[in-house]
Amino acid sequence: MPARPHSPDPHSPGAYPPGACPxxxxxxxxxxxxxxxxxxxxxxxxxxxxxxxxxxxxxxxxxxxxxxxxxxxxxxxxxxxxxxxxxxxxxxxxxxxxxxxxxxxxxxxxxxxxxxxxxxxxxxxxxxxxxxxxxxxxxxxxxxxxxxxxxxxxxxxxxxxxxxxxxxxxxxxxxxxxxxxxxxxVRANGATGIVEVVAVSNEPSEQRRLISIATRSPATGQGSSTAFDLPNATLTLLDPVAFETRFGMPAGAPSELRFAAIVFSVRFADTVARLLAASSVEHDIRGDDIVVRPAPGQGAAFIFREIA
The missing domain is CATH 3.10.180.10 (2,3-Dihydroxybiphenyl 1,2-Dioxygenase, domain 1)
Structure with missing residues (x-):
């Protein structure tokens, strides 16, 4: 996995050039x-x-x-x-x-x-x-x-x-x-930032215009998966089948648009796995990702990904 460059504070004036919103x-x-x-x-x-x-x-x-x-x-x-x-x-x-x-x-x-x-x-x-x-x-x-x-x-x-x-x-x-x-x-899990936000739609093509205008970012990809590149993260739009295939959990009730998952960058995946085990938090390993399903107080799937 390539290193993710440090992102400037999105609240700082002039932190990003004109274009997509952070x-x-x-x-x-x-x-x-x-x-x-x-x-x-x-x-x-x-x-x-x-x-x-x-x-x-x-x-x-x-x-x-x-x-x-x-x-x-x-x-x-x-x-x-x-x-x-x-x-x-x-x-x-x-x-x-x-x-x-x-x-x-x-x-x-x-x-x-x-x-x-x-x-x-x-x-x-x-x-x-x-x-x-x-x-x-x-x-x-x-x-x-x-x-x-x-x-x-x-x-x-x-x-x-x-x-x-x-x-x-x-x-x-x-x-x-x-x-x-x-x-x-300063976090025990070593999370440094958000690298991706994942949304689900029964009709992803119908949501492309809304998201593209709101983010000032053109859509890339088509069909079951569309991405919008922000200066400091990616917003990915999936259909329910693609979401379940990727994360191993159902996408939930049909929806025009629903935000469903957050991908965090962490320094060491094994640190996260040990912490979750010590806290008795159920989690799944899917490739390079540690996936924690939603729970009360955690309204989205949390995915922890080691990025050097």
């Missing part, structure tokens, strides 16, 4: 943050202190060395979330639609880094793919030492017509918290 983070709905935290710790990740959104949701993120991160997301204040939906908050409305369709455990959104969410919103509207109004908000961020600062974001949303199982959005960091993430990026 992967920023992944949203993983969960029923309870404590369950997600326990599961992720058992997989060898370090989990950040809980973050509270001003519209009823909350998260406990896993930050990776390559600048990407996982965002387990729960509803912490149902009343505030219901008001946010009524007020047209697309982020909370899409989270509710996902939970109503797929349940409270899963993988709802792929988030792309951007330096201009306004331009992305206009681009989505022009293409007929806007999922609703932009969203600007701020929240407190706390590092492992308990230091706090404020992070501010602007989001622009894209989705296929009537789709509830998956969406994409562009995330512009207006202000970044001045805290130290170093301690949050």
């Amino acid at each position: 992967l920023d983070h992944l949203v993983l709905p969960t029923a309870r943050l404590d369950v997600a935290r326990a599961r992720l710790v058992s997989l060898g990740f370090v989990v950040a202190p809980s973050g509270i959104h001003p519209f009823g949701t909350e998260n406990c993120c896993v930050f990776l060395e390559d600048g990407t991160y996982l965002e387990p997301l729960a509803v912490g204040n149902a009343q505030a979330a219901a008001k946010a939906v009524a007020d047209g908050n697309v982020f909370v409305a899409r989270d509710r639609a996902y939970r109503d369709s797929c349940g409270s455990e899963g993988f709802s959104a792929l988030v792309l880094g951007t330096e201009n969410a306004d331009a992305d919103h206009a681009r989505y509207i022009e293409a007929g793919l806007s999922a609703g109004d932009k969203l600007s908000f701020s929240r407190a961020f706390t590092d492992a030492a308990g230091n706090s600062d404020t992070a501010s974001f602007k989001l622009a949303f894209a989705s296929g017509t009537g789709a509830t199982d998956a969406f994409l959005f562009a995330c512009e960091r207006i202000t970044a918290p001045k805290v130290d993430r170093g301690a949050l990026q």
Whole structure:
């Protein structure tokens, strides 16, 4: 397996040349943050202190060395979330639609880094793919030492017509918290970043335009497998048969589009295998990959791949 070059932080201005958007983070709905935290710790990740959104949701993120991160997301204040939906908050409305369709455990959104969410919103509207109004908000961020600062974001949303199982959005960091993430990026499993995100569709050809426009990346491949090359990862779109063939597990209920798996780069596969065994986490070996099936608090298949 070729070495993966170190990716620049997708939040840094000018980190990537114009073209495809970088992967920023992944949203993983969960029923309870404590369950997600326990599961992720058992997989060898370090989990950040809980973050509270001003519209009823909350998260406990896993930050990776390559600048990407996982965002387990729960509803912490149902009343505030219901008001946010009524007020047209697309982020909370899409989270509710996902939970109503797929349940409270899963993988709802792929988030792309951007330096201009306004331009992305206009681009989505022009293409007929806007999922609703932009969203600007701020929240407190706390590092492992308990230091706090404020992070501010602007989001622009894209989705296929009537789709509830998956969406994409562009995330512009207006202000970044001045805290130290170093301690949050040291993991027992040795994971250094995300190299691939895998989505499943019953009709992959129908999703190519949505994904290509959202990511600003042309599709390569055809038929059962399509790839979109982002600056710091690959987004792969498979049909259900191709997904089951590759990972040895069913793709789940039929879906127009569903995010289903995350491939992490790790330093040593045997370290991961020992850690999973010690934590009594069931896993399968498929070629160069260690495959962990979804579980409560882990809404997608996690695949660990040794990359020098």
